[in-house]
Amino acid sequence: MMMGDTFGSSFANLFFLCATIQQIFPNDLKIAINEFLISTIQQLSFFQRFSDRFINFFSPYVVITFCEYEDYRYNHAFAAIETYLGAKATDKAKHLRASQNKDSKGLVLKRDETRVQDEYEGIRVWWETETDSIGFITLKLTFHRRSRDIVTNSYIKYVVEEGKSIEDKNKKMKLFTNNPSSHWGSSKTSLWRYIDFEHPANFDTLALEPKKKEEILNDLVAFSNGKDYYKKIGKAWKRGYLLYGPPGTGKSTMIAAMANLLNYSIYDLELTAIQNNSELRKLLTATSNKSIIVIEDIDCSLVLTGNRKKKESYWTRLRKDGQQGEEEEEEDKSFVTLSGLLNFIDGIWSACGQERIIVFTTNHLAKLDPALIRRGRMDMNIELSYCTFEAFKILAKNYLDLDSHPLFEKIESLIKETKIAPADVAEKLMKKNREIDADESLEDLVQALERRKMIQRDQVDEHKDKKSYKQLKAFRMLF
Numbered sequence: 001m002m003m004g005d006t007f008g009s010s011f012a013n014l015f016f017l018c019a020t021i022q023q024i025f026p027n028d029l030k031i032a033i034n035e036f037l038i039s040t041i042q043q044l045s046f047f048q049r050f051s052d053r054f055i056n057f058f059s060p061y062v063v064i065t066f067c068e069y070e071d072y073r074y075n076h077a078f079a080a081i082e083t084y085l086g087a088k089a090t091d092k093a094k095h096l097r098a099s100q101n102k103d104s105k106g107l108v109l110k111r112d113e114t115r116v117q118d119e120y121e122g123i124r125v126w127w128e129t130e131t132d133s134i135g136f137i138t139l140k141l142t143f144h145r146r147s148r149d150i151v152t153n154s155y156i157k158y159v160v161e162e163g164k165s166i167e168d169k170n171k172k173m174k175l176f177t178n179n180p181s182s183h184w185g186s187s188k189t190s191l192w193r194y195i196d197f198e199h200p201a202n203f204d205t206l207a208l209e210p211k212k213k214e215e216i217l218n219d220l221v222a223f224s225n226g227k228d229y230y231k232k233i234g235k236a237w238k239r240g241y242l243l244y245g246p247p248g249t250g251k252s253t254m255i256a257a258m259a260n261l262l263n264y265s266i267y268d269l270e271l272t273a274i275q276n277n278s279e280l281r282k283l284l285t286a287t288s289n290k291s292i293i294v295i296e297d298i299d300c301s302l303v304l305t306g307n308r309k310k311k312e313s314y315w316t317r318l319r320k321d322g323q324q325g326e327e328e329e330e331e332d333k334s335f336v337t338l339s340g341l342l343n344f345i346d347g348i349w350s351a352c353g354q355e356r357i358i359v360f361t362t363n364h365l366a367k368l369d370p371a372l373i374r375r376g377r378m379d380m381n382i383e384l385s386y387c388t389f390e391a392f393k394i395l396a397k398n399y400l401d402l403d404s405h406p407l408f409e410k411i412e413s414l415i416k417e418t419k420i421a422p423a424d425v426a427e428k429l430m431k432k433n434r435e436i437d438a439d440e441s442l443e444d445l446v447q448a449l450e451r452r453k454m455i456q457r458d459q460v461d462e463h464k465d466k467k468s469y470k471q472l473k474a475f476r477m478l479f
């Protein structure tokens with residue numbers, strides 16, 4: 001957004017005075033005086049307001065702002081500039097943040113200050129970072145109007161390109177989690193916080209029937225290569241997967257494998273940390289391209305089962321009719337509803353972004369609102385079920401490096417008759433360490449399967465007994 005010569009920032013005061021100082025003092029002294037003036041003037045808010053108006057008129061400085069979001073769309077120039085300022089301008093910044101990544105030997109230095117000065121082809125510019133009351137960030141670029149051509153024609157382009165190339169070089173997947181909306185107002189708290197995503201899961205180690213695995217893999221790859229296709233058919237470039245199955249069957253592991261396959265970041269959306277649909281919308285539009293948005297255990301995530309108006313009772317409708325409008329608005333805003341979520345999946349918000357995958361997980365498919373699992377809404381419903389022999393063989397290969405073993409036959413027949421999650425099988429095989437050998441791990445698994453088989457048989461018998469007792473009781477009541 002170009003603001004031209006209208007210039008409302010506190011920087012205006014500084015630059016006006018600086019213009020004179022530039023001519024007189026040597027470099028280091030000039031910078032020190034500049035910084036002193038910035039902090040002094042910013043503290044004098046009355047003076048600042050007054051002088052801003054006055055100097056707006058005469059100021060020789062121009063400000064360009066780059067907002068994190070423009071019309072609810074993520075501004076990709078913003079990300080590139082932030083990267084440039086964070087990494088490239090560290091040689092000019094005085095406050096730096098140091099960290100070390102797991103795989104890197106050296107320290108990573110990042111700028112840790114809200115103002116930074118930069119130079120380009122002999123001109124000097126200033127960047128300032130501002131965070132508004134709801135956590136959105138704006139970057140302000142200030143420069144003398146005589147540098148206008150260089151800044152607008154080549155400096156900004158240079159910064160964005162540099163930023164993008166740094167991003168490409170450092171591209172690391174990230175795992176985002178949303179900050180509670182009650183914290184969004186405080187300074188420096190943005191909507192999402194993140195850590196680097198480092199998870200070893202991949203489709204090779206995922207214990208799943210090969211045919212199903214291949215189908216999912218092909219679907220993901222086709223999606224990620226589908227830019228032109230989605231454009232041609234006029235649909236938003238997004239795909240929805242519903243992963244369902246009992247605990248420990250690999251739903252989270254599959255999401256990690258998807259992220260690793262496509263090199264996408266993960267946004268773990270915690271619905272209990274937000275209050276209403278409008279906050280949900282802000283969060284979703286703040287996600288970046290090439291990302292997987294995950295809502296785990298959607299059945300327990302909030303008021304997601306049908307708060308839609310057509311399902312309201314007669315008495316609720318009657319009460320609302322008597323309180324025209326207001327209450328209806330109030331209710332929509334008061335919590336995250338299924339319709340709020342569906343709006344995003346189907347509607348205009350989804351078209352704001354590109355290349356996004358949405359994954360819902362649940363342990364209880366039957367508890368979900370049919371509207372959510374209807375075909376066309378989720379592109380693929382994937383069942384992750386108890387361990388099959390095929391899946392076991394993948395785990396045995398991963399954990400024990402075994403392709404075959406005399407106990408495999410026994411395990412095959414036990415697995416067919418028993419319900420055991422891959423997580424429980426993995427746990428038995430993991431026991432192997434340098435001292436315990438593979439035979440012992442497999443024996444352990446056989447015993448666990450036999451115990452389960454007995455327990456599950458007893459449960460079936462008990463269920464049958466209850467059923468026949470009920471039938472007998474009903475029969476007696478008839479006669």
Ligand SMILES: Nc1ncnc2c1ncn2[C@@H]1O[C@H](COP(=O)(O)OP(=O)(O)OP(=O)(O)O)[C@@H](O)[C@H]1O
Pocket residue numbers: 205206207208245246247248249250251252253254363422423424426
């Ligand atoms: N299909 C699988 N393939 C490989 N490993 C698996 C599989 N399922 C489970 N595991 C192992 O079990 C652990 C737990 O699995 P995971 O968290 O993915 O299950 P989940 O279905 O997401 O469980 P929940 O429903 O409780 O969240 C994983 O860390 C992984 O080691």
